[in-house]
Amino acid sequence: MLNGVQFGILLFLVAAGLTLVFGVMDFINLAHGVQYMLGAYLAATLGIWTGSFWLGLLLSLPLALLAGLLLEVLVFRHFYGRDHMSQVLATFGVILVVDEAVRAIWGSSPLPVPQPEGLGSITLMPGLLYPVYRLVIIGAGLAVAGLLWLLVERTRTGMLVRAGASNAAMVSALGVDIRRLFTVVFGFGAMLAGFSGALAGPVFAVVPHMGDSVLILAFVVIVIGGIGSIRGAFLAAILVGLIDTLGKAMLPDLLRLVMDASPARQTGAALASMLVYVLMAVILAIRPTGLFGPSRA
C-alpha cells in the first residue's frame, strides 16, 4: 500500500513536469523520461564521487536543470510551432541520442547506487518493518507538490504560467517574454524529472531505458488527470501508482482462488500490467478530457 503511494509520488514528480510543459507550451515531450534517467545517473555518479547519497542528490539537481535547458535551446525550441507528430519524432530522436550516450558513458549494466546513509528501517506496525527512505520519498513528493501548488497559484510567475497555458499569444502581446517563460518552465520540468529519477535510484535499478516505462506511465497519468492540470496529475499519479503496485501484488493471489497456481500467476501478471491502461480507457470513455481536464473537447 505504501509502496503504491511512493510509486505514485515518483510518477507525480515526472508527470508534473510533463503536464506543465504540455499545458503551457502545447509541446509533447517524449524525452521527459530521458531526463528522469539522466537525473538517476547523475545522482548515482555524483553520489559515488562525493561518497554521500544526499550530496549527490543535491548536486544532480542543477545539472539536470542545465541538461534540460541545453536540450530546450538546441532542439525543442525549434519545434514549438510544429504539429505534435513532428514533436513526437524529434523528441524520439533525442531519446535515441541520450539513451545511447548513457550506454556509451556508463555501459549497459545497472549502475551501483549508493544507498542513502543515516536511514534504517522503522517498525510501522508490529511485524511490519519499513525502510525510512521510502517514507522520505513520500514526504519529499508531498513537499514538492505543495511547493508547486504555491508557485503556480500564488506567485507572479505562476500566474504567467497559467495565463500562458490558456492563451500564449495574449500573454505575449501584453509584453511578457513568452520565450523566456517557456525556457524557465521547461528547465523546471526537467529538474523535477531529474529529481524524481535521483530519488528513484536507490529503489529501482539505474539502467539505460529506465525512463521509457516511467514516461509511458506518466503519459497515462496526465491523460487520466487531464492535460495541464497539476491537481489532476497528483490524484491520477497516486491512483495509477496504487493500482499498478496493488494489482501486481494481489491479482495473482486473487486469481489463485479460482484457478491453479501456475496459470493464475501468469494471467495475474498479464492482467496486472493491463490494469492501468484499462483504467485509462474507462476514464476516457466517460470523460474524454480526463478527470480535471478543461471541459472543452
Add this chain to the structure above:
Amino acid sequence: MRGAALPLAVLAGLAAAPFLGFGDGFALTLIARAMILGMAALGLSLLVGGAGLASLGHAAALGVGAYAVAVLDLNGVTEGAVVFPAAVLAAALFSFVTGAVSLRTGGVHFIMITLAFGQMLFFTAASLSALGGDDGYTLYGRTEILGSRALESRLGFHFLLLGLLAAIWLLLSAVLGSRFGRVLRAAKEAPLRVRALGLSPYPFRLAAFTLAGAIAGLAGALLANATEFVSPAMAAWPRSADLLFMVILGGTGHLYGAILGALALVLLEEWLSHLFEYWRLVLGPLLILAVLFLRGGLAGITAQLGRRR
C-alpha cells in the same frame, strides 16, 4: 500515371534486386525486413497522410499479428491458410477495440492513448511465459502454404513479399481515391464541414484504423516468418516511432512515401550500425534534422524534382 513512375521504379528495383548482386541471404533478409515494415508503414500512412491520425501504437498491431503466429505454432497449427487470416483478423479486432476508445479523442490525446495501448500489449506479451515472456518464442519453421514449405525458399519469400507490398499499395491507393478516402481526407482538413454535410468522421476513421491494423497484422505474421522468432520487442513503442518516422521520412503526401521511408530507414540503420558501435548517436540527430527540414519527405523531394524538369 505520372505520379506512379517512382513507386513502380522502386518496386521494379526490388524485383530485380536478387539478380543484381543482392541475392545472398543477408541482403535478402534485410530487404525482406524493409518490405515487411514498408507494408505496416503503408497502413500507417493511410492513417497519417489520409486521416491525419498519428498513431504511436502501430507496432502493437504488428505484434498481435506476430503473436498470432506464435500462439498457433504453439498449438501445432502452421497452415498458412489458417495462420495468416487469423493474424489479420486478430490484429483487426485489436485495432477495432483500441481504435473505438482512442478515436473518441483527438490530437495529442490520440497519440498518447495509442502509445499507452501499444505498451499495454507489450507488457501483456512480455508476461506470457508460455511464449517465452521477455525472451520471445522461436518458431520451429515457417508457416506452410497448403502443406508445402514454399516460404522456406528465399526467392519465393522475396517475391511473395514484393507481391503483397504492391497489392497493399494498390489497395490503399484505391481506398484513398474512393469516396471513403475522400471523406477521410475531408475530415482531416475540415471536420466541422464534414459534420455539416451530415457525415460523422468517427466511423470512417475507425474503419481506416481497423484496416491499417489488419495490414500491420499481416506484416507482423510475415515478420515472424522472416525472423522465425517472435518477441515483445516487436511491439515495443520505439518500433511504433520507427514506423511513424518511416512515414514522415518518406513523405505523408504520397502513399508510396512509406515504402521509400521504410527502405531508407532500414538500410540507413544497417549501414550506420556497421560504422559505429553507438550508431544511434548519429541516427538521432539525423532524425531530428529530417523532421525539421524534410517537410515533404523523400517523395516530396522527388516530386519537386519531377516538376522542375
